[in-house]
Amino acid sequence: MPYIKNPTVQKDMRVSYSPTYTFFGAEQMLRVRFHGRGGQGAKVASRVLGTAAFLEGYCAQDFPLYGAERRGAPITAFTRISREPILERGVISEPDMVIILDETLLDDPQANPVSGIKEGGIVFINTAHSPAEAKDKHKVAERVITLDITKIGLDMLGLPVLSTLAGGVAARIAGIEEDSLRKAVEKEASAILTDEKLITKNLEASLFCFHAIHSLEVKTTEAIGKESPVIDVPFEPALISSPTINTTGNTPLRKTGNWRVFKPVWNYEACTKCMTCVARCPDGCIAMNEDGFPYTDYDNCKGCLICVEECPVKAIEKVREVHT
Amino acid sequence: MNMTLIKSIKDLPAEENLFPGTPTCAGCGGLLALRHCLKALGKKTVIVNAAGCFTLLSVYPFTPFQNSWLYTAMACAPAGAQGIRDALDILIKKRRLDPKEDLKVMVLTGDGVAYDIGLASTSGALHRNLDFYYICSDNEAYGNTGFQSSGATPFASRTGTTPVGKTSVAGSILPKKNLFEIWRSHNPPYLATISPSHPVDLINKFTKAETYKGPKLFINLSPCPAGWSTDPAHSARLAKLAVDTGIWSLKEAIYGDVRHTVIPRKFKPVEAYLKEQGRFAHLFKPVRQEDVIRKIQEMVDQYWNGIQKKDFIPA
Numbered sequence: 340m341p342y343i344k345n346p347t348v349q350k351d352m353r354v355s356y357s358p359t360y361t362f363f364g365a366e367q368m369l370r371v372r373f374h375g376r377g378g379q380g381a382k383v384a385s386r387v388l389g390t391a392a393f394l395e396g397y398c399a400q401d402f403p404l405y406g407a408e409r410r411g412a413p414i415t416a417f418t419r420i421s422r423e424p425i426l427e428r429g430v431i432s433e434p435d436m437v438i439i440l441d442e443t444l445l446d447d448p449q450a451n452p453v454s455g456i457k458e459g460g461i462v463f464i465n466t467a468h469s470p471a472e473a474k475d476k477h478k479v480a481e482r483v484i485t486l487d488i489t490k491i492g493l494d495m496l497g498l499p500v501l502s503t504l505a506g507g508v509a510a511r512i513a514g515i516e517e518d519s520l521r522k523a524v525e526k527e528a529s530a531i532l533t534d535e536k537l538i539t540k541n542l543e544a545s546l547f548c549f550h551a552i553h554s555l556e557v558k559t560t561e562a563i564g565k566e567s568p569v570i571d572v573p574f575e576p577a578l579i580s581s582p583t584i585n586t587t588g589n590t591p592l593r594k595t596g597n598w599r600v601f602k603p604v605w606n607y608e609a610c611t612k613c614m615t616c617v618a619r620c621p622d623g624c625i626a627m628n629e630d631g632f633p634y635t636d637y638d639n640c641k642g643c644l645i646c647v648e649e650c651p652v653k654a655i656e657k658v659r660e661v662h663t
Numbered sequence: 664m665n666m667t668l669i670k671s672i673k674d675l676p677a678e679e680n681l682f683p684g685t686p687t688c689a690g691c692g693g694l695l696a697l698r699h700c701l702k703a704l705g706k707k708t709v710i711v712n713a714a715g716c717f718t719l720l721s722v723y724p725f726t727p728f729q730n731s732w733l734y735t736a737m738a739c740a741p742a743g744a745q746g747i748r749d750a751l752d753i754l755i756k757k758r759r760l761d762p763k764e765d766l767k768v769m770v771l772t773g774d775g776v777a778y779d780i781g782l783a784s785t786s787g788a789l790h791r792n793l794d795f796y797y798i799c800s801d802n803e804a805y806g807n808t809g810f811q812s813s814g815a816t817p818f819a820s821r822t823g824t825t826p827v828g829k830t831s832v833a834g835s836i837l838p839k840k841n842l843f844e845i846w847r848s849h850n851p852p853y854l855a856t857i858s859p860s861h862p863v864d865l866i867n868k869f870t871k872a873e874t875y876k877g878p879k880l881f882i883n884l885s886p887c888p889a890g891w892s893t894d895p896a897h898s899a900r901l902a903k904l905a906v907d908t909g910i911w912s913l914k915e916a917i918y919g920d921v922r923h924t925v926i927p928r929k930f931k932p933v934e935a936y937l938k939e940q941g942r943f944a945h946l947f948k949p950v951r952q953e954d955v956i957r958k959i960q961e962m963v964d965q966y967w968n969g970i971q972k973k974d975f976i977p978a
Binding site: 377378409410533582584586587588589591592613614617618619620621622623624626639640641642643644647648649 | 685729
């Protein structure tokens, strides 16, 4: 392992490395948690940060956590960075830094992205709002940094995919050098992309985000975390322990409209009431109003835009969603 | 037979039995077809769902269904359907359930279950002539776990387990299993392929199927934006392209007698369908793999050359 400098074996058999780095003190660890929606790139963002830290000589660990969900659903990813080998495993419940790729997650009690954040921790929110506005709107007590990386992604990549961009943001806040980030993005992007142009664009966008954020001091915490309490789950008969849903059709409460980056908007002057959009909506969000014109349930429309693509008279427009 | 077949999308049932807010990906082709299937089947249907993407539709405490829904392991959904069918029959026989209150039983699975893991229990149910519906949502790989190759994966598709590399420049080297013919060899009363891009054909097939007692099976080609690496907005168009290129043939078999319900007037080249999808991108970039594309075209041509015009009936 060429990155190790002066390894010395201590009495307790743990390998430690003499401090050649400017940022983390001895026995310190930075714990970062990423919150995004499936497909946005939270997993790759955590990987870009982990790889960048690794290339800079730190020990790093990164991994995602998916629930029983798909694209668009809330997911989390984690990165641990330390000068010492990282023995801690499992999800990070008390992060020093949280990177939120989707603002609407702040209002989702199932995602709860700021839960457990350490005092003096940093919250990055992908939003067009200023830090003060975002802090006030979402009632976040910690230090807040904001940047509209969705817009940067759309402008620079042509896609609302935020993996390398959020990686750039996180690397800057964590105090990683530009060169390490550059190498990490090249490595991670070429592992999943074959299009050279797109890799270059990702690198440019990532560095743009890196420089758009001011560097600031992050508090790290002890490398050895507190022991988590073990929850004892008693045995229960199947009738009690297996979940039963005693209602019908309640998924509209989930409000999957939060997933949208673009929304369909109908132009009734051009609409011929052909009902193609109604027949093509996978989620059954589109219905006809009293005048026979189609309308959608914006609370649940996921923004797949099949209706925009399929409309034979192009009466449906694709409009960038701004969640307010 | 007294059946009311519909002619246009304006005649599709207005009733929505699959509610929005599901956790499926935006632009899920399988969900679009399922929505139409449930319009046809109605509320009085019990759904037996084998593990797969669609088990995520009902995640505690939410459900998009108007129907009762049972979750089974991958191999045993038809066995679950047998249990429910028997229970209903016994209740009716004992006069504890009015025959008017009888329910249809429907098995819902993905292609991993239908083509591979649950094939044996389906064969058993077909053999016993179980009165049930089977809908297979075929996105041509194990989509729920990260798009690994299944028996339904077509030749040359890139999947999680058939990556494009030195060993195989073409991706998957195996052809797609012919599940339609495997099922047809059991001689079920009704068997059909459906597509989310042809909802009128889909609804009419369910109307026809309803007149038969016994197994009624449907295979739907489900465009999968996450697995196929396509834009969610293109799902319906890709489903239609699959039909227009002849890659997905829309047909039905009544007691084994095959009839095609849609035959494109002029077939588009398969390339039109392949080049839109990330899972086939290696056939075009960085070098065009002409021999592989030609082989896929030949496989499609070979299939349709054997189809006579007399095999065609408009649905």
